[in-house]
Amino acid sequence: MSEVQTGYVTEDGRQIGDVMLDLRAITLRFGGVEAIKNISFDIREGEIRAIIGPNGAGKSSMLNVISGFYVPQEGEVWFHGKKRPPVKPFQVARQGIARTFQNIALFEGMSVLDNIMTGRLNYTKSGMLAQAIWKGKAEREETENRERVERVIDFLEIQAIRKTPVGRLPYGLKKRVELARALAAEPKLLLLDEPMAGMNVEEKEDMSRFILDVNDEFGTTIALIEHDMGVVMDLSDRVVVMDYGKKIGDGTPDEVRNNQDVIDAYLGVAHDE
Amino acid sequence: MKMKTLTTLALTSALVAGSAAADLVIPDLSYRTGPYAAGGTPFSDGYQDYFNLLNARDGGIGGETVRVVECETGYNTERGVECYESTKGEGALIYQPLSTGITYQLIPKTTADEIPLHTMGYGRTSAAAGEVFPWVFNYPANYWDAASVMVNYLLEQNDGSLEGKNIALLFHNSAYGKEPIRTLEELAEEHGFTFTQIAVDHPGQEQKSQWLQIRRERPDYVLMWGWGVMNQVAIQEAANVGFPMENFIGNWWAGAEHDVTPAGAASDGYLSLNMNRIDTSLPVFGQIDSMVHEAGNAAGDGSNIGSVLYTRGMYAAMLAAEAIAKAQEIHGVADVTPAMVRDGMEALEITNARMEELGMAQIGPEFSVSCENHGGSGLGIVQQWNAADAEWVALTDYISPQDALIDGLIAEDSTAFAAENNITPGCL
């Protein structure tokens, strides 16, 4: 479906690579309701891809399809050039796809550090016995993982709350810890579900900076859902627009901004009919 | 931290209590709480009241006062262990643990600690083999005797033949309930009756399936090894399905007043075994009433005097007191040790004359204990509930079990136990 067959160069001069994730004609139904209707789009390596649309457009469902949490009734998911067989969510995570959630899904009973450490689960190879004894491989791995996590903690500037139980954190910091948990997994593809919802301007600026830095420093491909149009237009390389489960636009921010369907459906508030 | 302070507290209190022991200490592992409280309370009342009577009337046993130390087990094995450990340091002379679980628990412990254990009509049947279980006594009768006595009673009712009859056993699905199965299987073969086993799972509040089965199969007789709520429900359900009460026989733990009263008039005619006679006119009750109750030393509120389990508790206390007296006689000292009491138990001889002397004529059968036989004579009576007068009426005199069969079974089981535990049988 995608028109561009090889990579492209963005306005700010970054090289975007091949198609990493290709969604082909996805249809998802809950009972009789079609949450996603025959949608196709792709995500390229190194790109920041935004999915926008009004509430109930099916954006989060789309991320859940990518995560493997929802299994679409029709359509195919291609990852790294291969058709993905039906998989469990945890297998998707192991393929290098990490994510955050719209309504924060942190583990409330654990400390910030432990929460972020869960991001490293896929890098733990020592078995149960080794972990029970603790000495040797298990301890070495634990230390390596901890070093990795500390880098993420430094990167996201949350050193001070390392040992705090997440239940006690304010909303903005929780969002950041959730991002840290996803980053600790060193994902190839990072899915962010409304990373800036409910934040004030300053917090949004911080978060935007982190997203850009992640993309820049680690070369992580990012797909995000966001409502703040300004943020979306600034951050993303390409944008998919959804409405009532249908795709109504796909392209660079400029293209989308000028797309009449999108204006009608989404930005239509300012547009006279 | 907390645990340690508690431990020290327990330690000191145990020590303090231990030093005060100069008289004859009889622990009473009672269960006045929990699901079986209705049975435990009268037994414990009778057990204690008799010792209190001895103190008041005779100044104790052989001049030594008796101190009863009551410890509540709630029929729970772990609490029983606690009770055992907390009382044995006080110089306990004889244990009457009352629950199957606690008994099995205490058989090895009392053997190691050399304190005699009396399990009167319960516990481990093969402990009657005194050479394998030198510290355990289960006179005057055990469960296998009971099964055999029941069958002998039925033989008597059927002119000596049970050929072609169908006898069902309704049993509590536990070690206790399964006790008579082996004996009854043997007897079924010998006498040619059909033997059906019907299990009731603990606690036994719901027995519809079992009684529908009885109603369908119409056994000629139902024998019951029940306990706790199972007894009351079984008797009620038997009445419900119209099973003739006079063909329904409980063992001696399924034949007390509280087992039959909830079913009211419907329980009239129900039979049960007893190892001792019920007779409220025995002089001993009058003495207890005047010398214990009116003196304010009674263990209970007095409402249980003369009841089935009160009488049995008192009977158990009498047997213990007689054994202590015997021990004093053998060893020539008044302040006997547990080991001496064991000797007294092994030399115990209960005669009609002695029982009459004690104001409880004919309360139990005559029997004597020896090193080889710790099980007594195994005699039992059959009693019948008269709902109108609310009293148990003895139907028979003491009936003998089939000794040859029971002795064989006991020998078999005790030999196996001896082999498993490296015990060389012999007299102490």
Place this chain on the structure above:
Amino acid sequence: MPADFYYGIEVVLNGLMAGVMYALVALGFVLIFKASGIFNFAQGVMALFAALTLVGIMEGQVPFAHLINATFGTEIHHFGWHVPALLAILLTVGVMVIFAWAVQRFLFRHLVGQEPIILFMATIGLAYFLEGVGDLMWGSNIKTLALGLPQGGARWIEDATAGLGGDDFYGFFIDKLDLVATLVAIVLVAGLIAFSQYTKHGRAMRAVADDHQAALSVGISLNFIWILVWSLAGFVALVAGVMWGAKSGVQFSLSLIALKALPVLMLGGFTSIPGAIVGGLIIGVGEKLFEFLVGPMVGGATENWFAYVLALLFLVFRPQGLFGEKIIERV
């Protein structure tokens, strides 16, 4: 074997009746769980306590007699009067209402907004407490319920059906007490439904069950509703205690009937009154039929575990229970 076939039917019929008895116990759990999300571990003990109180009042027993006697050296046991059954039932209901009030006032009011596990745990404490108080108040001997409930097989059913299955079939056995229990259960459930549909407090109760916050916002007093619900559960406990106590006498073991209600709850769902009834019937029939058909091959006494295994198998295929709504998981 026609007789066996009819006996099979008899087993099913009796299973249904037993199911009603289980459902009576399960109802109490459902009432409280639905309104407050509390899994009330003390429900069984409440049944025991209510039945003990009923007998105690009827017989004119002095509460805490043993404690008083032991402390003051007195010898009091009975007031010397007998209270008629109906009045005693009313008084017992009164005691259960006071109990419900006390539970709210001194326990759950301090635990508002806690997690379900904490509330569950509080009911464990309550169970211990109530068991002790019940024993202290009324003593631990077995008491006979003299309410005059009919017991025994219904002869007219037996006689009318005796001819069905040949000489070996003696007619259907149905316990009169079970028939009464069924009747009581029908009246009870109908009463509960009518109460929750047609009365102001009943509607408030349903509103609370649906959504605490919304109920609060329209001015319903949660405190009052919870006292109401616990009182109702206390009343249901009394009914269950009386029905079960009629068979066995009122004694400690009555508190164990709660175990019979758990598989029923699992099957029917913790929040559905029809679920409790249907669940009870399925469990009753299932375990009796299993004991009838398979029991003899494996040595019997299978009912206790089979009830749970039946519920378990059922849940594996329908995790939300019989009447629960399908769980849609979201993130």
Place this chain on the structure above:
Amino acid sequence: MLYREAGDYKTSYEADSQTFPIAFDRYRYWFVLAVAFLVLPFLVNDYVVNALLLPFLIYSIAAIGLNILTGYTGQVSLGTGGFMAVGAYACYKLMTAFPDVNILIHVLLAGGITAIVGTLFGLPSLRIKGFYLAVATLAAQFFLVWLFNKVAWFYNYSASGQISAPERFVFGVAVTGPNTPAWASYLVCLVFVTFCALIARNLTRGALGRQWMAIRDMDIAAEIIGVNPLKAKLTAFAVSSFFVGISGALFFAVYLGAVEVGEAFGINKSFLVLFMIIIGGLGSIFGAFAGAAFLVTLPVFLKLIGVDLLGWPTDLVAHLQLVVVGLLIMFFLVKEPHGLAQLWRVAKEKLRLWPFPH
């Protein structure tokens, strides 16, 4: 002033993830261990060991096991009694079948067998959650008890259906059977408690523990970030049952010496152990100890006060005991809903700031 983090800098991640990050805690821990291993064995008598220490230690193991399943992984189980029975009967069969093998190995193997059985009964947890699962584990409880009661092979066809532990030795000292010295049975249980607590601590602070807690806190999110729920839940069932099996084996072989399945491992046992972890604190190893100590020692303590000190009738004291335990549970809850372990943590936090709380 001693009890604080200030000045106790961690220079490595290993040091930071150790069990007791505060130096004072570490000293206290070593002190407790030293007293338990080196001092107590010389002080204890039969009463203290058999009535208090053995049940406390053995229930602690069971509570640790159940806490892993319920407190850490969020899977409520009421099958503890049944699984303890598996441990006990496995131990009995092994002891009688291989009398020459060391009893300690039998106990470990009994734990292993229980782990397998527990994993099997854990399978429904993949579909059934919350209270529904709790009730489902009751199926295991009732079935296992029925099975051990019914199949005579499990109790070596003995006439009574009871199993009795034959005498076995470790380093020439009897640890089971009637001639066991009190200190020996205490030490055996202490060794297993220490072993189990260490393993439990290591597992719960590491990757596996995080998986468990992730499943507990939010199973769906856990799965999406890469936790295999099947593996996490089943490992929790396995590890938990392993501990519970060990406790069952010790309960039978060392503590009671003779048991009957329905009486010793009935449904009451399942509830008791669950109460222990709830009262002690879910998701805390210390909580398992605290809960076991509370429910084992409190009744004994109350009995000492009521019967021995005040001289009340035993049945009154037993009834009052229930009232007091019930009241205490409710009182604790109202004051501190998260159990004794939380009470302990709060006390430590206050201590850490003392004497300058602001």
